[in-house]
Amino acid sequence: MEMLLVGLGNVLQPSVLLMIVFGVLVGVFFGTLPGLTATMGVAVLVPLTFGMDPLLALLLLTGVYFGGIYGGSITAILLNTPGTPAAAATTLDGYAMAKRNEAGRALLIAIVSSVAGGLIGVLVLILVSPQLAQIALEFASPQKFALAIFGLSIITAVSGKSxxxxxxxGCIGLLIAFVGLDPVTAVPRFTFGQYQLQSGLSLIPVLVGLFAAAEAFRNVESRDIAEKIALEVSGIFKKIKDLFTLWVTIIRSAIIGVFLGIIPGAGADIAAFASYNEAKRWTRKKSKYAFGEGRPEGIAAPEAAGNALTAGAFIPMLTLGIPGDAVTAVMLGALVIQGIRPGPQIFQENGELVYSLFSGMLISYLVLLLVGVLGIRLFMKVLAIPKSILVPVILTLSVVGSYAINNNYIDVIIMFCAGLLGYILIKFEFPLSPIILAIILGPMAESEFRRALVLSDGSMMIFLTSPIAVVLLVLAALSLLSPIVRPYLPKLRAKSNKQD
Incomplete structure (x- = not known):
């Protein structure tokens, strides 16, 4: 506690606070624009930290990270266009609330849940980071395969009405994920002789196409709802009491996010969908709206989990030198540039810096809360833009965001193809979220499955000798089958009662 207070004193300096505010604002900007993710925001700003004070550099990048994860929810709610992969889960209920004239309420739920989840994650990071880091070491190929299968089982929970x-x-998503070189033999698959496809289809262009471009195409023929939604801004803060009904969902989702954060390779997108599934499973409060039709829990869960994961991802990075996700991998490089060596000894060698970083994380989330709440009215003005202007802007940003990933025009073509596919699927009422889930988790499931078989000389028993893997596989089976079996349970109970 003493070190934390010393760190707080270091953070409460005008120059440090200004750096945090700047980082959060830049992060929200990057997260809001389709294709410009938190990872890209951190990577772009790393060169600016050369020669900077280590604390200023780390808090700048941390602010960008936190702001970027939250920023994706803004366009996800207002435009059905997730700015980041994690925000794809938020579109399910966020955009549904916007369409029924509750966009401001949805934004308020998103920012409060994001900050609450993030603060819970930072507190866990401060209290038990060395102990939790050891859990990450238990996840080898069998456990990671089981985790991926559990994630894929969530497809039934985000499938909507059908x-x-x-x-x-989900199968379409798996087919997209299999494009490229085989992860073990390096044999080209589904590349049709095009060498540009050997590295696979990048997630961001596909994500931007499925949601942003497809939504732009759809808006061309749909009625503009901007005027109706814009009138709702004035009453949103009267509904702040609704947030107190979400505390169970937020805490449960934050715990899921922290846990997945310590597992290398499990990003905020996986945490968002996993928490959404658990919220749908455990929420018993009656509502006239189902999940996918505008439930507040459907926004609170992915936002709390995605932001809690940001702190969780720091745990293996700081204590083991193993990044928890893509952003912390970039930040690991920034630490090395600053001459700081992550690992168990970091608390002894750089204790004051580490606890100053922890204090700065807490302040960063408070700054994010201020920015998010004060910005709701500004964000809502996006909906007042006529679609004759908004649609070209969305498409332009989609092109820029897709091209900026690899500076490759092929990604732009992929984005437009994904947009056309998304438009067709929307017309026939196919859900888009299972595609993203399969693209994210399909390669992880395949590579870890085959790697585990190599380790076991082809024996499937390797998946049954690990308690963690067995538990995850059982949960996956229950998660996959429960939505299918649940409608038949009342009939079975009624038949059983008649026989009695």
């Missing part, structure tokens, strides 16, 4: 259509969308 589980069959959701499973078909």
């Amino acid at each position: 589980i069959i259509k959701g499973l078909i969308s």
Whole structure:
């Protein structure tokens, strides 16, 4: 506690606070624009930290990280266009609330849940980071495969009204994920002789196409709802009491986010969908709206988990020198540039810096809360833009964001193809989220499965000798089957009662 207070004193300096505010604002900007993710924001600003004071450099990048994860929810709610992969889960209920004239309320839920989840994650990071880091070491190939399968089982929970259509969308996502070189043999698959496709289809262009471009295409023929939604801004803060009904969902989702954050390779997108599934499973409060139709829990869960994961991802990075996700991998490089060596000894060698970083994280989330709440009215003005202007802007940003990933025009073509696919699927009422889920988790499941078989000389028993893997596989089976079996349970109970 003493070190934390010393760190707080270091952070409460005008120059440090200004750097945090600047980082958060830049992060929100990068997160809001389709294709410009938190990872890109951190990577772009790393060169600016050369020669900077280590604390200023780390808090600048941390602010960009936190702001970027939250920023993706803004366009996800207002335009059905997730700015980051994690925000794809937020579109399910966020955009539905916007369409029924509750966009401001949805934005308020998003920012409060994001900050609450992030603060919980930072507190866990401060209290038990060395102990939790050891859990990450238990996840080898069998455990990571089981985790990926558990994630894929969530497809039934995000399939909307038709589980069959959701499973078909998931299969489409797996086909997209298999494009490129085989992860073990390096044999080209589904590349059709095009060497540009050997590295696979990048997630960001596909994500931007499915949501942003497809939504732009759809808006060309749909009625503009901007005027109706814009009138709702004035009453949103009267509904702040609704947030107190979400505390169970926020805490549960934050715990899920922290846990997945310590596992290398599990990003905020996986945490968002996993927490959404658990919120749908455990929420018993009656509502006239189902999940996918504008439930507040459907926004609170992914936002709390995604932001809690940001702190969780720092745990293996700081204590083991193993980044928890893509952003902390970039930040690991920034630490090395500053002459700081992550690992168990970091608390002894750089204790004051580490606890100053922890204090800065807490302040960063308070700054994010201020920015998010004060910015709601500004964000809502996006909806007042006529679609004749908004649609070209969205498409332009989609092109820029897709091209900026690899500076490759092929990604722009992929984005437009994904947009056309998304438009067709929307017309036939196929859900898009299962596609993204499959693209994210499909390669992880395949590579870890085959790697585990190599380690076991082809024996499938390797997946049954690990308690963690067995538990995750059982949970995956329950998660996959429960939406299918649940509608038949009342009939079975009624038949059983008649026999009695």
